[in-house]
Amino acid sequence: MRQLLLRIPDDLHARLTAKAKREGISVNALANKALHSAAPAEGPADGVTTRRYRLKERAREMGILVESPAPPVTPERFSAALKETEGIGPVVTELWTKGR
Numbered sequence: 814m815r816q817l818l819l820r821i822p823d824d825l826h827a828r829l830t831a832k833a834k835r836e837g838i839s840v841n842a843l844a845n846k847a848l849h850s851a852a853p854a855e856g857p858a859d860g861v862t863t864r865r866y867r868l869k870e871r872a873r874e875m876g877i878l879v880e881s882p883a884p885p886v887t888p889e890r891f892s893a894a895l896k897e898t899e900g901i902g903p904v905v906t907e908l909w910t911k912g913r
Contacts, residue, residue, distance in 0.1 A: 819844075826840075829843055829844065836882075837882060838882050842882070846880070849873070850873055850874065850876075
């Protein structure tokens with residue numbers, strides 16, 4: 814993953830910070846959403862353009878796509894999920910071990 818150092822006016826940073834707070838996301842996540850909208854991908858990674866993908870990109874361009882951030886993972890939720898999936902199989906065990 815690349816990093817981008819970007820110089821922006823203080824008032825713009827303040828507006829971005831306020832908007833990110835209202836949306837419950839980080840300024841970094843908000844900036845990524847804005848940059849993604851400015852330069853959308855040409856198509857899915859596998860090169861197959863699907864109707865669903867095109868509709869999602871169009872909704873994003875129009876500013877009507879709602880993308881909810883993942884809920885925070887608390888120790889309680891992690892423990893509950895771990896207990897619920899205990900014994901399902903080695904793939905799940907491997908994912909939990911990696912902290913996914």
